[in-house]
Amino acid sequence: DLAEALDIAEGGVPVGGAQAGAFELAAEVRGDLDGGGAAEVGDAGAAASSATASVAINAGGSLASGGGNITLQSTGSGGITLADNITAGAGIVRLAATNAAGAINQTAGAITGLSLGARAGGAVTLTSATNDVTTIAGNVSGAGNGFQYTDATTVAVGSVAAGGLFTATDGVSTSNGAIALSTIDGALTVTNTVAATDVNAGTSTVSLTAGSLAAADNALIIDLNATVTGTAGITLTADHMNIVSAAGGINAGVATATLAQSQNGTAIILGGIVADATAATLELSASELAAIT
Secondary structure (H helix, E strand, O other), X not given: OHHHHEEXXXXXXXXXXXXXXXXXXOHHHHOOHHHXXXXXXXXXXXXXXXXXXXXXXXXXXXEEOOOOOEEEEEOOOOEEEEOOOEEOOOOEEEEEEOOOOOOEEEOOOOEEEEEEEEEEOOOEEEOOOOOEEEEEEEEEEEEOOOEEEXXXXXXXXXXXXXXXXXXXXXXXXXXXXXXXXXXXXXXXXXXXXXXXXXXXXXXXXXXXXXXXXXXXXXXXXXXXXXOEEOOOEEEEEOOEEEEOOOOOOEEOOOOOEEEEOOOOOOEEEEOOOOOOOOOOEEEEOHHHHHOEO
């Protein structure tokens, strides 16, 4: 029930209603989302007193679209908080916290859909181990604020089209805030988007982890011409790596670039092939190492 699912910092809003300091539910939300309709929820239509408003999915009030796109957007400093599931099926989940102080925070539940885009002024923290999308893109505009995302299976850094207050986004970037992207048991790919730098933490750090369970040997893949920048240091973790970025495409500045296996017991061979083929072995070729500066 959407009336139970949605809340804000100043108090709840019934479906189809509004109050000062809150938000007015978009018309799409009033329909039956199980039929695959789109959902757009936000505080953009609220009174001026909504400067500190937030949008929240409360525990016990999950939101599902039946395959349609879901957009949650907040213009207040309270940002967006997720405490239960957002399920878009084959649709796109877009999260936009446009206030300079507005963060996006996940305390429980899972985000599932085809793609996930998250833009905020404050930090983005979406670290549930059960999140599961195919593509992730995001931006944090506030100086020094970080971006964290965890996926249960395979995910790729790519592009998400605009919708509502969410503007089209390519790759994952911050304004000198740390970026940490990881999977629990799946490959992690950085694709070559139209962004100048596909994963860009500026003067902060980047951590990219392709997690593996049991004998999975999941790969961290940096596509041809894809680029990663974190001049305070870069950490790449996976049991297999396939780094085909151009020389210097992974930029740790004068800081340390660390490459490590995901699971203890994985052997590491320097001078191996680019596309690792040996079980439980991380092979790092000369061209892969040349991509890292």
